Amino acid sequence: MSVFFLRRILTLxxxxxxxxxxxxxxxxxxxxxxxxxLMGADASPDAVHALTVKLGLDQPLTVRYLLWLKGxxxxxxxxxxxxxxxxxxxxxxxxxxxxxxAIMSMLITVVLALAAGIYTAANHNKxxxxxxxxxxxxxxxxxxxxxAILLILLFSVKLQLLSAGGFAGWDDxxxxxxxxLLLPAISLAVVQAAxxxxxxxxxxxxxxxxxxxxTARAKGLGKREVLWRHVLRNAMIPVMTVMGLQxxxxxxxTIVIENVxxxxxxxxxxxxxxxxxxxxxxxxxxxxxxAMVVIVNFVVDVLYAFIDPRIKVSNL
Amino acid sequence: xxxxxTAPAGTAAIPPGARPVTGFWRRALRHRSFxxxxxxxxxxxxxxxxxxxxxxxxxYDIDVAxxxxxxxxxxxxxxxxxxxxxxxLLLVGARSTIMVGVIAVGxxxxxxxxxxxxxxxxxxxxxxxxxxxxxxxxxxxxxxxxIMLAAVAGPGMVTSITAIGIFQIPTFVRVTRGSANAIxxxxxxxxxxxxxxxxxxxxxxxxxxxxxxxxxxxxTIQFALAILAEAALSYLGLGTxxxxxxxxxxxxxxxxxxxxxxxxxxxxxxAIAIAVLGLNLLGDGLRDLLDPRLARER
Amino acid sequence: MSDAPxxxxxxxxxxxxxxxxxxxxxxxxxxxxxxxxxxxxVGESGCGKSVTALALMGLLPDSAVISGSIRLDGxxxxxLPDTAYxxxxxxxxxxxxxxxxxxxxxxxxxxxxxxxxxxxxxxVSAAEARHEAIALLDRVGLPDAAxxxxxxxxxxxxxxxxxxxxxxxxxxQPDVLIADEPTTALDVTIQGQILDLIASLVEExxxxxxxxxxxxxxxxxxxxxxxxxxxxxxVESGETNAVFTRMGHPYTQGLFxxxxxxxxxxxxxxxxIAGTVPELADLPAGCTFADRCTIAxxxxxxxxxxxxxxxxxxxxxxxxxxxxxxxxxxxA
Numbered sequence: 001m002s003v004f005f006l007r008r009i010l011t012l013x014x015x016x017x018x019x020x021x022x023x024x025x026x027x028x029x030x031x032x033x034x035x036x037x038l039m040g041a042d043a044s045p046d047a048v049h050a051l052t053v054k055l056g057l058d059q060p061l062t063v064r065y066l067l068w069l070k071g072x073x074x075x076x077x078x079x080x081x082x083x084x085x086x087x088x089x090x091x092x093x094x095x096x097x098x099x100x101x102a103i104m105s106m107l108i109t110v111v112l113a114l115a116a117g118i119y120t121a122a123n124h125n126k127x128x129x130x131x132x133x134x135x136x137x138x139x140x141x142x143x144x145x146x147x148a149i150l151l152i153l154l155f156s157v158k159l160q161l162l163s164a165g166g167f168a169g170w171d172d173x174x175x176x177x178x179x180x181l182l183l184p185a186i187s188l189a190v191v192q193a194a195x196x197x198x199x200x201x202x203x204x205x206x207x208x209x210x211x212x213x214x215t216a217r218a219k220g221l222g223k224r225e226v227l228w229r230h231v232l233r234n235a236m237i238p239v240m241t242v243m244g245l246q247x248x249x250x251x252x253x254t255i256v257i258e259n260v261x262x263x264x265x266x267x268x269x270x271x272x273x274x275x276x277x278x279x280x281x282x283x284x285x286x287x288x289x290x291a292m293v294v295i296v297n298f299v300v301d302v303l304y305a306f307i308d309p310r311i312k313v314s315n316l
Numbered sequence: 317x318x319x320x321x322t323a324p325a326g327t328a329a330i331p332p333g334a335r336p337v338t339g340f341w342r343r344a345l346r347h348r349s350f351x352x353x354x355x356x357x358x359x360x361x362x363x364x365x366x367x368x369x370x371x372x373x374x375x376y377d378i379d380v381a382x383x384x385x386x387x388x389x390x391x392x393x394x395x396x397x398x399x400x401x402x403x404x405l406l407l408v409g410a411r412s413t414i415m416v417g418v419i420a421v422g423x424x425x426x427x428x429x430x431x432x433x434x435x436x437x438x439x440x441x442x443x444x445x446x447x448x449x450x451x452x453x454x455x456x457x458x459x460x461x462x463i464m465l466a467a468v469a470g471p472g473m474v475t476s477i478t479a480i481g482i483f484q485i486p487t488f489v490r491v492t493r494g495s496a497n498a499i500x501x502x503x504x505x506x507x508x509x510x511x512x513x514x515x516x517x518x519x520x521x522x523x524x525x526x527x528x529x530x531x532x533x534x535x536t537i538q539f540a541l542a543i544l545a546e547a548a549l550s551y552l553g554l555g556t557x558x559x560x561x562x563x564x565x566x567x568x569x570x571x572x573x574x575x576x577x578x579x580x581x582x583x584x585x586x587a588i589a590i591a592v593l594g595l596n597l598l599g600d601g602l603r604d605l606l607d608p609r610l611a612r613e614r
Numbered sequence: 615m616s617d618a619p620x621x622x623x624x625x626x627x628x629x630x631x632x633x634x635x636x637x638x639x640x641x642x643x644x645x646x647x648x649x650x651x652x653x654x655x656v657g658e659s660g661c662g663k664s665v666t667a668l669a670l671m672g673l674l675p676d677s678a679v680i681s682g683s684i685r686l687d688g689x690x691x692x693x694l695p696d697t698a699y700x701x702x703x704x705x706x707x708x709x710x711x712x713x714x715x716x717x718x719x720x721x722x723x724x725x726x727x728x729x730x731x732x733x734x735x736x737x738v739s740a741a742e743a744r745h746e747a748i749a750l751l752d753r754v755g756l757p758d759a760a761x762x763x764x765x766x767x768x769x770x771x772x773x774x775x776x777x778x779x780x781x782x783x784x785x786x787q788p789d790v791l792i793a794d795e796p797t798t799a800l801d802v803t804i805q806g807q808i809l810d811l812i813a814s815l816v817e818e819x820x821x822x823x824x825x826x827x828x829x830x831x832x833x834x835x836x837x838x839x840x841x842x843x844x845x846x847x848x849v850e851s852g853e854t855n856a857v858f859t860r861m862g863h864p865y866t867q868g869l870f871x872x873x874x875x876x877x878x879x880x881x882x883x884x885x886x887i888a889g890t891v892p893e894l895a896d897l898p899a900g901c902t903f904a905d906r907c908t909i910a911x912x913x914x915x916x917x918x919x920x921x922x923x924x925x926x927x928x929x930x931x932x933x934x935x936x937x938x939x940x941x942x943x944x945x946a
Contacts, residue, residue: 031468141593146585211716219731220704233721252457274467282467293455309766
């Protein structure tokens with residue numbers, strides 16, 4: 001276990017450092033002087049210089065990069081160029097929305113996908129299978145933000161059941177908060193679930209052809225029992241891989257969906273910051289999103305070892 | 317038992333010409349998802365080509381006087397808030413979408429396939445490095461790269477094309493390297509090496525032709541993903557900029573008018589869905605037709 | 615012991631849907647097996663022996679059409695709903711498969727897999743099942759059974775895994791054990807050990823056994839009676855000794871000549887049976903072996919020959935036994 005674990009952790013750290021380096025180069029080194037960008041082309045050189053010093057942009061690139069790394073380690077991400085408040089606080093405020101949204105939609109995705117995948121695999125080539133698979137084919141083709149708009153049209157405009165956007169916050173109770181995140185989460189989840197359902201189905205069908213399935217049947221297990229006890233766990237490896245990759249899409253999706261529903265989450269923060277040229281906020285937000293993707297995929301890798309006894313000690 | 321053993325492992329080694337072309341088309345025309353996918357894709361492509369020579373109205377001229385018209389004989393699907401004809405916008409939008417998609421997939425294809433082939437041919441350190449890099453790129457979905465680029469270079473078509481192109485590369489690297497490795501393990505490659513051919517020549521003469529069909533299938537599916545990404549970026553205002561019409565932008569415009577003219581939000585989304593569905597079906601169909609070994613489940 | 619057969623198969627037919635269209639994989643197979651008896655099924659791959667076994671287990675694909683009758687202790691199994699069949703499988707009829715490397719679920723411990731039929735059929739507690747699993751693993755000769763019960767299949771060799779599948783099959787003390795090529799995938803050195811293990815377990819527990827093999831030697835040493843299958847039908851059946859000494863069917867004779875022998879003079883070529891196994895999808899109307907048979911004549915191809923009794927309980931599906939039996943006794 002330890003060798004496996006150690007290698008994975010080293011890869012994780014290396015990936016995070018590489019990500020931070022690229023983000024830093026693109027968002028800090030490439031634009032030249034952020035102070036100039038903030039103040040506009042016609043600002044007086046003195047004022048620009050003053051701001052440059054104030055923001056610490058007069059220090060060499062390597063120093064700034066290392067300071068940023070150190071800051072990330074201790075949780076001090078610097079101050080917003082525009083608001084002057086700590087970036088960490090700005091982000092934390094928004095994560096209160098974005099993280100529950102991501103978790104909700106991932107949960108809906110997994111439940112929908114596993115249900116559809118297991119159902120279709122159990123009814124391979126029957127009417128239900130063909131029907132659900134056609135639905136997923138359509139689901140994959142839907143842009144999630146359009147699906148979100150359609151949901152708004154149905155539930156807010158026509159049925160007037162849910163609000164078309166905005167976030168009530170968590171102060172009025174968890175249910176009020178969840179209610180305002182429900183449509184966004186569903187619109188994110190449905191498209192992802194369509195993909196994951198297809199992956200689940202083909203992984204299950206693949207496993208169903210294995211010899212040990214016949215062995216299990218020969219022991220007297222019914223078809224359903226075999227599916228649940230023997231097939232599902234073996235089929236989880238490819239399903240989890242795709243789930244990990246989907247998490248990246250999901251985070252990217254939250255950025256889009258938050259804009260559809262006017263939700264004050266991380267995605268909205270990024271857009272405001274781009275508009276405000278608040279590059280330090282953009283840089284930290286992008287880093288956070290990339291880190292979440294990398295860490296989730298790391299967790300998936302480690303989970304393999306828990307699911308598949310063959311991976312545990314040996315290789316990798 | 318369900319897997320028809322029509323394709324022994326050696327099939328892909330047969331040069332493409334050996335399989336009668338007429339056979340391909342006969343099978344293709346009987347393949348439901350291929351036919352449906354081809355029809356939908358050609359429909360979108362036709363719309364884009366048509367927009368080059370003709371649109372019912374100009375997609376750029378603003379005529380506020382006739383804004384938000386309902387569908388009529390003059391404007392088949394009505395007009396938008398600036399009085400532009402929806403059908404014309406959709407036609408020109410198809411063109412932007414396809415253009416961004418083609419260039420982005422082109423970027424992904426050329427870099428991805430190149431790196432994938434090198435990884436398979438070189439092995440060892442090079443392969444490890446390329447694969448780690450492509451794993452790493454997975455951490456940056458198109459929207460994330462586009463945000464970074466937009467923050468420093470401003471939004472626009474170039475930004476979205478670059479972001480989508482980068483996002484396409486790792487998938488092509490993986491697919492290319494995976495299937496190229498399988499070819500490298502085959503006897504005829506061994507024979508070519510025994511004959512003294514270098515890895516570059518083997519790659520060009522043996523590996524690439526044999527993985528071509530897999531790449532075509534993947535490119536079709538990636539094209540669909542590119543269209544989705546382009547639409548999302550344009551919707552966010554990071555991609556195609558007004559006055560150039562684009563489907564994603566149209567959706568953004570329509571969203572402010574949901575209560576007044578809900579249908580305006582339906583057409584562009586349907587256009588995106590049709591294009592993506594068509595390409596996905598086409599890709600699935602091609603996979604079944606070009607490479608029977610991959611078509612185990614259907 | 616009563617004379618009533620434990621298993622009675624009458625005119626079994628199986629139609630499978632293959633990629634080449636429907637195929638009559640098995641037809642007109644009949645036999646009876648008494649408690650404690652052992653029966654061998656021998657034939658080339660694709661002759662229908664595994665399909666027959668799977669039909670007994672009720673494990674053919676849903677699309678398969680089964681005709682005829684299979685009775686276990688007088689109860690009809692053909693057409694039995696799956697839930698009822700599940701109560702028999704692993705409980706009264708068990709099966710050992712050819713590939714020990716893939717027959718075990720890689721994700722579950724072997725103890726769990728051996729205990730599974732016990733938990734399913736006998737209503738013992740998990741602790742008792744585990745205890746019993748260890749005893750079974752011990753009995754099949756798995757070293758350190760108590761310690762390795764929580765290990766996973768990939769930690770065992772092929773021979774050990776086959777021992778584990780045997781323990782699994784025997785867990786519920788079944789009446790009938792079907793062993794489908796149980797040693798084909800194993801090293802030659804291990805094959806004998808596994809067959810000896812199976813034989814001693816069968817005797818010890820008074821089970822009936824159906825042993826399927828393409829290897830005449832395996833059949834000769836392990837079963838009392840045997841059936842030779844070809845093209846989905848039984849072409850010859852009888853006491854193992856009788857079949858080996860008298861060999862009524864030209865195909866049996868061909869199989870016998872084609873087996874490699876130790877101590878054969880150097881340079882002696884293996885005799886082969888000319889021609890190839892017929893595609894099940896387009897079986898000839900008459901004798902399935904006619905196209906490869908040296909003594910076939912026109913009437914052989916007209917209709918499937920009936921079984922001719924050539925001795926006590928020794929039947930041959932051939933209309934030319936007069937000629938073939940003369941040529942028989944190819945010499946052991």
